[in-house]
Amino acid sequence: MTELDPITEFREDHRKARDGLLDIIEALKAKDVVRAREILGNLNILLGPHFKYEEETLYPTLKVFLGEYVDQLIEEHDGVIETALICAELLKKDTLTDEEAEQAAHAARALLVHVSNCDGLAILSERLSSQELKELGVKFAAARETGVSLLDWAEKIRKK
Numbered sequence: 001m002t003e004l005d006p007i008t009e010f011r012e013d014h015r016k017a018r019d020g021l022l023d024i025i026e027a028l029k030a031k032d033v034v035r036a037r038e039i040l041g042n043l044n045i046l047l048g049p050h051f052k053y054e055e056e057t058l059y060p061t062l063k064v065f066l067g068e069y070v071d072q073l074i075e076e077h078d079g080v081i082e083t084a085l086i087c088a089e090l091l092k093k094d095t096l097t098d099e100e101a102e103q104a105a106h107a108a109r110a111l112l113v114h115v116s117n118c119d120g121l122a123i124l125s126e127r128l129s130s131q132e133l134k135e136l137g138v139k140f141a142a143a144r145e146t147g148v149s150l151l152d153w154a155e156k157i158r159k160k
C-alpha cells in the first residue's frame with residue numbers, strides 16, 4: 001500500500017498551486033492566454049486528487065477539532081470550483097479583452113486566497129495521532145492514484 005507524508009505533501013500541493021496561480025496572473029498581465037491556460041490545465045490535474053482527499057478524508061478527520069466548521073470548508077470549495085470554472089471558461093478564448101483578462105486574474109487571486117486559507121489546516125493536522133496521520137497518508141496516495149482532475153471530479157464524482 002502506498003503511503004505518503006500527508007502534511008508535507010499537502011503543503012507541497014499548496015506551494016505548486018500558489019506558484020501556478022501567481023504565474024497565471026503574470027501571464028494574464030503579459031496577455032499570454034495560451035500560457036495561462038496551460039498552467040490552469042496543470043493545476044486542474046494537480047488539484048483533483050487534493051480536493052478529493054480533503055473532502056473525503058481530511059475534513060471528516062479534522063471534524064474532531066473543527067466540529068460544524070467543517071461544513072464551512074465544503075462551502076468554500078463550492079466557491080473555489082465555481083471560480084475555477086469561470087477562469088477556465090475565460091481562458092478557452094484565444095485572446096482576451098482587458099476586462100476579461102482582469103476577470104480571469106481576479107478569479108486567480110480568489111483561488112490564491114483559498115490556497116492560503118487551506119494551508120492553515122496543516123497546523124491543525126499536526127495535532128492528529130501518528131495512526132491518524134498514517135491513515136491520511138494512505139488515503140492521500142490513493143486519491144492521487146485516481147488521477148482525476150478537479151473539474152472532472154467536481155462535475156462527475158463530488159457528492160453534494
Ligand SMILES: [Fe+2]
Nearest residue numbers: 050054118119
Ligand atoms: Fe488544500
